[in-house]
Amino acid sequence: MSTKTLYDKLWDSHVVQQDADGTALIYIDRQLVHEVTSPQAFEGLKLAQRKPWRTASMLAVPDHNVPTTNRAAGIADPISRLQVETLDANCVEYGVVEFKMNDIRQGIVHVIGPEQGATLPGMTVVCGDSHTSTHGAFAALAHGIGTSEVEHVMATQCLVAKKSKAMLVKVEGALGKGVTAKDIALAVIGKIGTAGGTGYAIEFAGSAIRALSMEGRMTLCNMAIEAGARAGMVAADDTTIAYVKGRPFAPKGGDWDKAVTYWKTLHSDAGAKFDATVELDAAQIKPQVTWGTSPEMVVAVDGCVPDPASASDAVKRGDWERALAYMGLKANTPITEIKIDKVFIGSCTNGRIEDMRAAAAVAKGKKVAANVKLAMVVPGSGLVKQQAEQEGLDKILIAAGFEWRDPGCSMCLAMNDDRLEPGERCAATSNRNFEGRQGQGGRTHLVSPEMAAAAAIAGHFVDVSKE
């Protein structure tokens, strides 16, 4: 085959061996590790008396369980604490580099990988976490794996895999005012559904994607898994290379030049064949808001909560009815009339410096609405937090009534103390609105940081493209 997709190139350059039925051993360049999905893998390694194949390929960080306030006091919940301590102990025992809870470099695993240059173009990246698709923004083949696979990669540096099909998601044109990578992601999921990408690796391309910053591309690839695709990716270009340059784990000296030459080949060749293609017009995408309990239950902010009577089949109608009951919403309610109780800005989807800036820009000189009980901003890493503070973003947000927290997953999945109470409604910049995701009975609406900050100020959703 003379023309290759980016996915073909990444796959082909990592095949160690392949069976006739397509089952392959894929070499893994980087394994990121966090406390929730690694203890059983380390234990398995120990029980079988195996050693990690290449410790230097691993980078570990606790993120899911860490508190976002008063960190000096440690983790109050003994079970959470044990999980983080287990990670610390395993990293010491096996000599794995770890950014501990109080290290300035600590943060959400998918924020720190790129931030440190530990995620590089052309790499295969895995982590026991589905949002590993984030790293595909760097023209890397990156996807989430289960704990057995974490152990497998530790022990063999390889993953047993079969090649997926390739899907091209092409977004051409310019995004309108107030429309972000998050809105592209939600619009794509709204179009193809949460299973639309199952069995595929998605490449995002087109002028709207090339115009995105690396952070925007990470937001987009992060959500590929919510469309069912294990991997999302974007071709490497000057934006990619400029972002990577000078980061702690990035190549240096002669290696840098050699790497850049190689990275410039990491794009789909003209005429490369995809198994499926989806096209969107960037100019048509409006700020998105999810209304239900699956990311595909999404509409534009100027729309209304849909009516189950208009669902295409009985299973879907049942899902919509159940979702509306859970969300406490009535069919045909305009989205902008939905009042919120809490706001969460952060997560591996939208916890980077540009997200902090976007939130601060909206909040500047304003006040969080009286009906909003809590509006919290949780930077994705200690370094994002530091940068934001150097820019004075924390002061703007605090003055507006937001809480400014320490980095971690926080209320994205509420494994620490940050959570919704039953029935509370939240505008969240995270990636999942499943039942109970942000706390049992909690009601999540997924939006961009701009939309979340604007909702905090107004007390209900507002159309930021009209502000």
Add this chain to the structure above:
Amino acid sequence: MRKFSLLDGLVVPLDRANVDTDAIIPKQFLKSIKRSGFGPNAFDEWRYLDHGEPGMDNSKRPLNKDFVLNLPRYKGAQILLARENFGCGSSREHAPWALEDFGFIVIIAPSYADIFFNNCFKNGLLPIRLAADKVDALFKAVEANNGYKLKVDLEKQAITAPDGTEYKFEVDAFRKDCLLNGLDDIGLTLQHVGEIKAFEAKHRAAQPWLFA
């Protein structure tokens, strides 16, 4: 890993699409550093009326009597009948651990999320894909017949219903072999140590910065 070849098991129908891994095993139980013991908390938020936390005595908690897994007629079910996109969401292997620990051996659904699907095979669970209309027919049959059982034969890749209807299913040859023989993936991969080392040397020469 547990071997699997034949099962004649009771079927329980879970009639909703997009059942996510948060629903299968809520996140508070992910704090465990063990691989076992998740069964009592499988579908925790649907199964119990109170809020579950690790360390609780689950036998004392109020059950949601309407939830299908709690109906007496489905007690002891080993086959879970489900809808589209089962197991979507996070990569947590705690989801198959919980299903396995609960007693399930086979899942039948029209489609699964990729990571969950993979994770099942590593834990002696067989996720079977059947066309949506066939799954629909099975839902009707289970609901209409008390004590409805299915025979699942992995060797023959066939499900047989009580009325004799046979449903053939596809399964990847490698995964089938691993399940039938209870093989451990790592042991299998380590038979290729030579190839891995040779690949690594070539890869290091081409992209030395990956090994810096």
